[in-house]
Amino acid sequence: MSVAALTAFDGPRSGKEDEEHVELLATLQARLPPILVHRLTMRVIDGAHRLRAAVVRGDDRIMVRYFDGSEADAFVLAVRLNSEHGLPLSLSDRKAAAARIIVSHTQWSDRRIAEVVGLAANTVGAIRQRSTAQNEHPNASVGRDGRMRPRNGAEGRLRAGELMRANPAASLREIARLAGISAATASDVRARLNRGDPLVTPQQQQAGGRESPSRPAAPRSFGPGRPDSDVLLVSLSKDPSLRLTMAGKVLLRALRVCAVDADGWSRIVDAVPPHRQEVVARLARECANTWQLLADRLAERTAEGSTEAG
Numbered sequence: 001m002s003v004a005a006l007t008a009f010d011g012p013r014s015g016k017e018d019e020e021h022v023e024l025l026a027t028l029q030a031r032l033p034p035i036l037v038h039r040l041t042m043r044v045i046d047g048a049h050r051l052r053a054a055v056v057r058g059d060d061r062i063m064v065r066y067f068d069g070s071e072a073d074a075f076v077l078a079v080r081l082n083s084e085h086g087l088p089l090s091l092s093d094r095k096a097a098a099a100r101i102i103v104s105h106t107q108w109s110d111r112r113i114a115e116v117v118g119l120a121a122n123t124v125g126a127i128r129q130r131s132t133a134q135n136e137h138p139n140a141s142v143g144r145d146g147r148m149r150p151r152n153g154a155e156g157r158l159r160a161g162e163l164m165r166a167n168p169a170a171s172l173r174e175i176a177r178l179a180g181i182s183a184a185t186a187s188d189v190r191a192r193l194n195r196g197d198p199l200v201t202p203q204q205q206q207a208g209g210r211e212s213p214s215r216p217a218a219p220r221s222f223g224p225g226r227p228d229s230d231v232l233l234v235s236l237s238k239d240p241s242l243r244l245t246m247a248g249k250v251l252l253r254a255l256r257v258c259a260v261d262a263d264g265w266s267r268i269v270d271a272v273p274p275h276r277q278e279v280v281a282r283l284a285r286e287c288a289n290t291w292q293l294l295a296d297r298l299a300e301r302t303a304e305g306s307t308e309a310g
Contacts, residue, residue, distance in 0.1 A: 009043035025053035034063035072104035183296035
C-alpha cells in the first residue's frame with residue numbers, strides 16, 4: 001500500500017514516536033512486519049514506528065493488514081497490541097485508555113478492561129467510578145470469557161427468583177440468560193426457593209458489591225487440592241457407563257489431566273517459556289470456559305431432573 005495514503009490513528013500513546021526506535025527500525029535490512037490499518041479510515045492502528053521508519057528510508061509502499069471493525073474496537077485493538085509488543089505504554093496512557101474504553105464499551109467488566117490495558121482490575125474500577133459514564137453503565141457486564149454477568153451477584157439471584165415465581169415452568173437455561181447468571185447459580189436459586197431459604201445469604205450480599213478500589217485483590221495461588229477429589233475420580237474410573245464408552249473415556253482422560261496438585265501446577269507454570277506464556281494463558285482460559293460450560297449444563301440437567309422427580 002502507498003505510504004502517502006495512510007494517516008495517523010487516534011491511538012493510546014500520548015507522546016510522539018520514539019525517534020531512536022524509528023532510526024533503529026530504519027537501519028534494519030530485513031523487511032519490516034506489516035502494519036495494521038483500519039480499512040474504513042485508512043488510519044494506522046498498530047505500526048506507527050514502522051511507518052515512520054519506512055518514510056525515513058524513503059519507501060513509497062509498505063506491507064499492511066486490514067482491520068474491518070468499528071473505530072472503538074480499533075482503539076481497543078491498538079491498546080491490546082501495544083501492551084503485547086513494541087514500546088510499552090506509560091501508566092498515564094494506560095489509565096487514559098481504560099477511561100476511554102469504559103465509555104465506549106460500558107458493558108465490559110473491570111477485569112476484562114484491565115486485561116486489555118495492563119492495569120489491575122481495582123484500578124480500572126476506581127477509574128470507572130470517576131468516569132462520566134458511571135451513572136450510565138448497565139447492571140450487567142461482559143467478562144473476559146464473553147459471558148454476561150451481573151455487576152452485583154445478589155441482584156442476579158433476586159432477579160432469578162422473581163422470574164421463577166412468575167414462570168415456574170421456565171428452564172434453568174432461560175432463567176440464567178434473563179437474569180445474567182450461570183445455570184449453576186440458577187439451580188441454587190431454585191433449590192433455595194423450593195426450600196423456602198433466603199435467595200441471597202449475607203455473605204453473598206456483601207460479596208455482590210464492587211470490589212473496593214482502595215483494596216487490591218490478593219494474588220491467587222494454587223490450592224492444596226482436595227483428597228476427596230482423588231477418591232471421586234477413582235470411583236468414576238470404575239464406572240462401566242463411563243469406562244466403556246468413548247465419550248466417557250475422553251471425560252475421564254481430561255479429568256485425570258486436571259488432577260494435579262498445587263506443586264505440580266507450580267512446576268507447570270515454571271516450565272512455560274516467557275515467549276509462550278500468552279498463548280498458554282489464552283488456551284488455559286478457553287479450557288476453563290469449556291469446563292465451566294460443562295459444569296453449568298450438568299447442574300441444569302440435575303436441577304431439571306429433580307424438578308421432574310418432585
